[in-house]
Amino acid sequence: MYSTTYKFPVHSPHYDWQGPVDMAMGNPNVAAHRARRGLVSPFLSKASIQKLDKNIVKHVNNFVEAISPTPKVLGDNCERLKTEVVTKPGDGVDVLKLLRRLTGDVISEYAYSESFGLLSSDKNIWFIQPIADSMEIFQLLQFTWPVAYIMSSIPNFLLKTVVPRKLRGFAELEWMLKEQIDEFIRNPLKAKAKTTHKTIFETLVEGDENIKLSKRALVGDSLVLIGAGTETTATTLAEAMYKACIYPELQTRLHEELVKAFPNKNDEITFAKAERVQYVIAFLKETLRIAPPLPGRIARQTPAEGAVCQERFLPGRTVVSMSSYLMHMNPEIYPNPHKFDPERWMNSDPASLQERYFVPFSKGSRGCVGLNLAWAELITTLAATFRKHRLSLHPDNKRKEEWVDRVARVVFGDFLITAEEYDH
Numbered sequence: 001m002y003s004t005t006y007k008f009p010v011h012s013p014h015y016d017w018q019g020p021v022d023m024a025m026g027n028p029n030v031a032a033h034r035a036r037r038g039l040v041s042p043f044l045s046k047a048s049i050q051k052l053d054k055n056i057v058k059h060v061n062n063f064v065e066a067i068s069p070t071p072k073v074l075g076d077n078c079e080r081l082k083t084e085v086v087t088k089p090g091d092g093v094d095v096l097k098l099l100r101r102l103t104g105d106v107i108s109e110y111a112y113s114e115s116f117g118l119l120s121s122d123k124n125i126w127f128i129q130p131i132a133d134s135m136e137i138f139q140l141l142q143f144t145w146p147v148a149y150i151m152s153s154i155p156n157f158l159l160k161t162v163v164p165r166k167l168r169g170f171a172e173l174e175w176m177l178k179e180q181i182d183e184f185i186r187n188p189l190k191a192k193a194k195t196t197h198k199t200i201f202e203t204l205v206e207g208d209e210n211i212k213l214s215k216r217a218l219v220g221d222s223l224v225l226i227g228a229g230t231e232t233t234a235t236t237l238a239e240a241m242y243k244a245c246i247y248p249e250l251q252t253r254l255h256e257e258l259v260k261a262f263p264n265k266n267d268e269i270t271f272a273k274a275e276r277v278q279y280v281i282a283f284l285k286e287t288l289r290i291a292p293p294l295p296g297r298i299a300r301q302t303p304a305e306g307a308v309c310q311e312r313f314l315p316g317r318t319v320v321s322m323s324s325y326l327m328h329m330n331p332e333i334y335p336n337p338h339k340f341d342p343e344r345w346m347n348s349d350p351a352s353l354q355e356r357y358f359v360p361f362s363k364g365s366r367g368c369v370g371l372n373l374a375w376a377e378l379i380t381t382l383a384a385t386f387r388k389h390r391l392s393l394h395p396d397n398k399r400k401e402e403w404v405d406r407v408a409r410v411v412f413g414d415f416l417i418t419a420e421e422y423d424h
């Protein structure tokens with residue numbers, strides 16, 4: 001259903017919250033979606049990501065510094081940031097909040113032009129909270145999207161006054177993005193001067209001879225890029241760090257493998273070098289297997305004429321769906337599926353069933369377009385963090401194993417850790 005062999009469009013009502021039909025990513029029309037996705041995907045190829053490796057490393061180093069017992073990254077205007085890092089001995093570090101800042105810094109520099117600098121100040125913190133809030137009501141949004149449309153037409157100042165914070169996240173973010181887009185359209189030269197590379201956003205605004213996106217569509221696309229580019233990667237990294245805390249022996253192994261690859265504590269940890277450390281990949285794959293950030297319900301529908309799928313005829317417009325979580329929990333493919341066991345991925349045969357059914361990024365023409373960026377962030381962050389620090393749960397930690405499926409995987413409770421720096 002998700003492979004390129006089938007041309008199943010997305011099931012529109014599940015995607016309409018994203019924006020109107022002329023937008024790029026949520027476009028329900030298969031051909032139009034392909035053309036629009038073609039504008040974005042060259043920016044997210046592995047070669048493009050490798051070229052900007054230094055940008056990722058810079059932000060990852062800021063994160064590693066921020067979780068240290070003596071963080072030096074704090075700039076001006078950072079009252080909230082101070083509540084997330086250690087400011088006095090014995091404090092815990094609020095890891096998920098810092099990871100959201102990290103992925104926000106990466107995607108803003110990558111997609112727009114200027115990094116929001118979230119790991120050094122609170123100036124652009126407006127960008128993060130609405131996304132985190134929206135995740136908790138994501139499943140409601142899919143079925144009540146007309147309400148979301150109405151909310152996004154309420155002026156921002158009124159929205160903030162009359163709608164509770166948890167419900168207004170997406171609409172609030174839309175207003176903020178509209179302002180950014182207006183600014184870009186008013187003064188494109190100023191925006192372009194801030195960067196050395198052409199940005200995704202610039203490409204979407206300019207379009208090409210066949211594609212010109214409306215402002216509403218640009219807002220929808222920005223929303224998808226930002227939402228998809230921050231929360232998924234941040235929650236995956238938080239889960240990997242949580243697993244490292246509750247399985248200290250696996251954390252020791254992770255550190256030892258990293259010491260072999262980076263013998264000097266101050267060696268620069270780049271994506272190109274870190275991706276060669278097999279245990280880092282195994283640890284992340286096992287995290288994504290057991291805790292995929294989008295565990296299910298990414299609905300498609302069969303074309304009007306119906307389709308034959310796995311030798312069965314499905315009538316036209318049948319809504320079909322799969323769950324990566326259920327696939328990843330199949331004991332015939334992943335023995336003892338509830339056990340967190342990175343070892344199962346060591347020397348794993350690329351043709352094996354466990355590789356074939358590993359689908360945290362979905363597959364096919366609508367699979368994750370940001371997959372290469374996600375891997376680069378995941379690998380570099382995990383490697384840099386565990387090369388330098390030993391993490392353990394802080395006594396005030398509230399995060400537990402339990403999670404709920406809100407289309408996105410949501411874990412409640414502040415995730416507080418203590419980081420101890422290795423001597424060498």
Ligand code: HEM
Pocket residue numbers: 025026037044107224225228229230232233236292293294298360361362365366367368369370371373374
């Ligand atoms: C661990 C990290 C990530 C995971 C597990 C993940 C997973 C997914 C999945 C399962 C989909 C398909 C959703 C659907 O069919 O409705 C998707 C789509 C998408 N992802 Fe990711 N993602 C991750 C990170 C990223 C990043 C860093 C970006 C940044 C560019 C990104 C951008 C997108 C976009 C734009 C789409 C929509 C693609 C389309 O409709 O053609 N993702 N992602």
